[in-house]
Amino acid sequence: MTSSTPEVGRTPAGAGREASVPVPAAASGGPISHAIFRLARLHRMLAGQLLRRIGLHPGQELVMMHLWELGAQRQTDLVRLLDSDAATMTRTVQRLEQAGFVRRRPSPTDRRASLIEPTAASHALRREVEESWSRLEELVTAGLSAGERTAALHTLERLEENLVQSAAEGEGSEP
Known part of the structure; x- marks a missing residue:
């Protein structure tokens, strides 16, 4: 090693x-x-290249994945599901709506809310999104054995757990 x-x-x-x-030397402690x-930056760049070919930007495919799986959702539910903020989700939904991949309809249970639902055009896009994610996975894990892939996933999940716990405990907040 x-x-x-x-x-x-x-x-x-x-x-x-x-x-x-x-x-940089200042990052030597981390x-x-x-x-x-660096990994996140490169991953987002490659995801962007793959998604641009099908008319999406990084993050939009995640919204679509949830809508395809769960059906129509309130925008506030999408914010929670994707751990996003309201302003970012508003822009994302507006762009997806302009592209014809989602539409808004009034909520039958809450007059103040609207539901975001996938359109038929987005369902045609689903296979391409799945192929893009599979290709991204191939690029990320090239040369790794099945055991190394499993270990990498376990390590990433553990790092995420650590950060979620730290965030819940307010570790990253200013004194």
């Missing part, structure tokens, strides 16, 4: 490859956090 202490400008694993974003930052 390689060293876990990064050198400036090297990958955290010390594999000898230049990092896509050099690791090599895993810096690696997550």
